[in-house]
Amino acid sequence: MTARYWTRLGLSLARVVAAGLVGSFVTALGVYIYLLDKRPDLSVWHVADLDEEFTADSGISDFGQYLALEERLFTQLDRLVYDQVPVGPENAINRYSRGSLSDPDRWPLNWNRSFELGHEQPTAGVLLLHGLSDSPYSLRTLGETLQQAGASVLGLRIPGHGTAPSGLVETRWQDMAAAVRLAARHVRDAVGDRPLYLVGYSNGGALAVEYALQTLEDPSLPKASGLVLLSPEIGVSSVAALAVWQGRLGHLLGLEKLAWNVLLPEYDPFKYGSFAVNAGDLAYRLTAHIQQQLGALQQRDRLADLPPILAFQSSVDATVTASALVANLFDRLPPADHELVLFDINRRAEVGSLLAEDPRTVFGPLLAKDTRSFDLTLVTNENPESNRAVALTTAIGERSPGAATYLDDWPADVY
Structure with missing residues (x-):
């Protein structure tokens, strides 16, 4: 058998496989469309x-x-x-x-x-x-x-x-x-x-950030003195x-x-x-x-002109992740009066075994990072046997928090 024979055989097999893949994709797409269209009628x-x-x-x-x-x-x-x-x-x-x-x-x-x-x-x-x-x-x-x-x-x-x-x-x-x-x-x-001040929740948080960035380009817009972001939609x-x-x-x-x-x-x-x-x-x-705004302004060293940003984020939020918030916003900001407040799980409730990943994998590296350009506050238990919540703030350039700020007990229905 010649090399030409094997080449032709290989091409034939490739066509069969490609046809099979296309057929499978079309079939799967058809089933998907069928199932979507079989849902209840629109009101x-x-x-x-x-x-x-x-x-x-x-x-x-x-x-x-x-x-x-x-x-x-x-x-x-x-x-x-x-x-x-x-x-x-x-x-x-x-x-x-x-x-x-x-x-x-x-x-x-x-x-x-x-x-x-x-x-x-x-x-x-x-x-x-x-x-x-x-x-x-x-x-x-x-x-x-x-x-x-x-x-x-x-x-x-x-x-x-x-x-x-x-x-x-x-x-x-x-x-x-x-x-x-x-x-x-x-x-x-x-x-x-x-x-x-602009206070934005989720998509509203994204709109607040977009507005603050736009004020750096458009002087006719009133500048904010600060942003407060609640689980901001920064990474999708x-x-x-x-x-x-x-x-x-x-x-x-x-x-x-x-x-x-x-x-x-x-x-x-x-x-x-x-x-x-x-x-x-x-x-x-x-x-x-x-992200395009941040990139353009970062190249021109304009992000230092942003107002202070205070963000609150759950370390186990699956929709808006803490890691995305840090990578897509906070890590891009020059050192300034910005702060990220992360909420840990209630350690006394012993729900860690139900999670795919311990939140420590999120905030641990942040605490150890001495090049962090923002303050980081962790809200967690005083100790695993206590319901008392504490706020532990690690300032810019530090690897360990200062004195704990004592808060109320974790609510009974919050884990």
């Missing part, structure tokens, strides 16, 4: 076209206009969603059934809307930015506490939120960022030259970049259900149960944009 809150929602192209120049548009949006929500959902026992916990146990209007204030907690003589202004699929409700208690401490507070309803899950099918991160700029200017006008899995193709494939095939990662009943008055594919995609695009 009116999944398909309502709420075109009164704010976008970066709305032509709105101040926050008063934003609130006026928000009022029209909720009027449209009543007409397109609430008016279409029957009232009765079968919808007793449906948030879109008027008078149900989950109807947001059962509360004195509908916390799905933007809210302001003003102060006659504010010591500071605070802009609250909620998370993805959440509403201003999620930060209301913090807002009320800050108002009592003397701050003038604005809780922004970020575009796509507080209405119906369909609101996140088309919203872009640029629309959200544009709303943050309007809101920041409004808070600055309300408090004058007093400090302005690269797999999220593929999510958009599911939605595009569904659009191509006319299968609307493919625009959704999760389809669940809507019983929470202030948070969506269903999750649009586009929401994951915009989160990925926003975090990628932030």
Whole structure:
């Protein structure tokens, strides 16, 4: 047998294997699409076209206009969603059934809307930015506490939120960022030259970082005196970049259900149960944009101009990981008045055996790193036999913490 024979045989086998792989992929894709399309039918809150929602192209120049548009949006929500959902026992916990146990209007204030907690003589202004699929409700208690401490507070309803899950099918991160700029200017006008702080949770944390970075490029934006980030969405899995193709494939095939990662009943008055594919995609695009901003500003030595950043993060958060927060944000910052507060597990609860990885693998290397450019505070047990929590702060350049700050006991239901 000649070399030519073996070459032809090898090519033939390669074609067979390639055809098999392609066939397997097409079959798997077909099954995946079939299963996605066999999910429950979409409801009116999944398909309502709420075109009164704010976008970066709305032509709105101040926050008063934003609130006026928000009022029209909720009027449209009543007409397109609430008016279409029957009232009765079968919808007793449906948030879109008027008078149900989950109807947001059962509360004195509908916390799905933007809210302001003003102060006659504010010591500071605070802009609250909620998370993805959440509403201003999620930060209301913090807002009320800050108002009592003397701050003038604005809780922004970020575009796509507080209405119906369909609101996140088309919203872009640029629309959200544009709303943050309007809101920041409004808070600055309300408090004058007093400090302005941005507090962001999850996706709101990413928007706060994006805003602070943008102020270094755009001097017309009011500068923040500090950022407070709660589990900020700084690192998102690269797999999220593929999510958009599911939605595009569904659009191509006319299968609307493919625009959704999760389809669940809507019983929470202030948070969506269903999750649009586009929401994951915009989160990925926003975090990628932030990395581009950081890289460009780092090359020009501008990151030293950022305001102090205080971040709170669980060491066992699987959605927003502490390691991603450090690698994608804190490690890129020059030494300054920044601090990361990490929450350990409750060591006395003995839940470590239930975890795939001990959180010490996350914060251990951070504590040992003497080139760290930020303060690191670990909230953990006083000792494994004690319920008492302590805060151990290791300053920049140090490898061991200073004196412990004693806190309350771990709550009985927190592990």
